Amino acid sequence: MTTVVLDSDAVVLYLPAPKTVTGEDVLELHVHGGNATVKAVLSAIPASCPGTIRYAEPGEFTKRAFINDRLDLAQVESLSDTLSAETEQQRRAAVRGSSGSLGKTYETWRQELLEARAEVEAIIDFSEDQHFDETPIDLLENVTRQVRDILASIDVHENASQRTELLRNGIRIALLGPPNVGKSSLMNQIVGREASIVSGEAGTTRDIVEAHLDIRGYLCTFADTAGFRSASNDDAPIGLVEQEGIRRARAKALESDIVVVLVSVEQDSSSKFHLNYDAQTLDLLSTVGKGFLVVNKRDVLPEEQLKQLLEKFRSSVLGELNQDSALNPVLVSCRDAQNKLGDAKDPGGVHAVADRLSCLFKDMTTLPTNQQDLHGVTERQRQLLAQCREHLENYIANTTSEDAFDELNFVIAAEELRYAAGTLARITGRSEAGDIEEVLGVIFEKFCVGK
Secondary structure (H helix, E strand, C coil): CEEEEEECCEEEEEECCCCCCCCCCEEEEEECCCHHHHHHHHHHHHHHCCCCCCCCCCCHHHHHHHHCCCCCHHHHHHHHHHHHCCCHHHHHHHHHCCCCHHHHHHHHHHHHHHHHHHHHHHHHHHHHHCCCCCCHHHHHHHHHHHHHHHHHHHHHHHHHHHHHHHHHHCEEEEEECCCCCCHHHHHHHHHCCCCCCCCCCCCCCCCCEEEEEEECCEEEEEEECCCCCCHHHCCCCCCHHHHHHHHHHHHHHHCCCEEEEEEEEEECCCCCEEEECCHHHHHHHHHHCCEEEEEECHHHCCHHHHHHHHHHHHHHCHHHCCCHHHHCCEECCHHHHHHCCCCCCCHHHHHHHHHHHHHHHHHHHCCCHHHHHHHHCCHHHHHHHHHHHHHHHHHHHHHCCCCCCCHHHHHHHHHHHHHHHHHHHHHHCCCCCCHHHHHHHHHHHHHCCCC
16 A cells, blocks of 8 residues: 555555455555545546546446455355345344455355266266266265255255345334224334324224334344224124224234233223233134233332232133233233333333344344354245255256166256356356366366276
């Protein structure tokens, strides 16, 4: 690096290739002062060198870095995710994927498949010459062992990508419960604004109301849904609009990552307290498998009476679910939260809902320490990995059948390895140019043909 100080307001840095961000010679101008000084310098440069200097196109520096092998496509995608990150967890995941380890892993697999294909093609072309240190059967078993190892690694990457997609696209949460238990009130308290209409009139939510927010660094999408009820336990008839609302609510729950089911403390005509719930929502909690129960209106009963009511509810209703998430509900009071009553740090206990959600988010997205770089696996990479897995599974099928040593099967198996290696090359953006020469080089080096 060479530094030239023009005056007190400008410094020129010359960074020679190839150890630069783009892999090319770079000249940096560090201009001090106000906007007028910067504009004057920028306007003077093209005027002094007409036709040779221009403004960079959008993303051109990244493109040059890729062309000059300073970045692979996996790193470019992570860079893009870093720049577009909306939450802290999205940023962390993107940064972990920018280390370059993913590209190195895929290139290692590609090289292994290259060698594996070379062995299979050597069996096809040179088996009669008997220039092998191993028998064709041993060679085939070695290749198959390599392929199975890569398949196991692909499974790990695909599973990691599912967790990463939750961070990248957001975690979907459905609020379920019967009418007037406080779903809309809870959603408004969590998102911090009046996203849903709140009314004492039952059934004010007919369609799905969604809101996006950041909880503890995780991007989430909350969906406030229509209240569930059945004609068998309610004298009021269910109209067509309400039926459609319930149908949409059920569909939204089934496509969500987490279900939060609300029940509320209510008093009947004989002044006895009970928990108002709908069995359909509890079934959906069990079906989705991720979520928990929230009991609203805790403020209408003394703590001891509320405990007794919950114990009765657990034994008579929740016991069949056999889920810790349902057996340990979060107790809230949306009214206290709105009026800032109770605990000053957590009025109404609504923050406890966010805490429980945060624990679920962490469990759903965290990877082991030795797999942190896999947070960089994108949907595009996952799809290509799925194609690679399909080709490798086809290879296994062709080499483990009864007529595995049929020459046609060997030819097809070699082609499957070529296709699999090609999908890995597409992940990093490195073409298969020179692929034939590489394969022949491995064959002649490994098997010493012609000695």
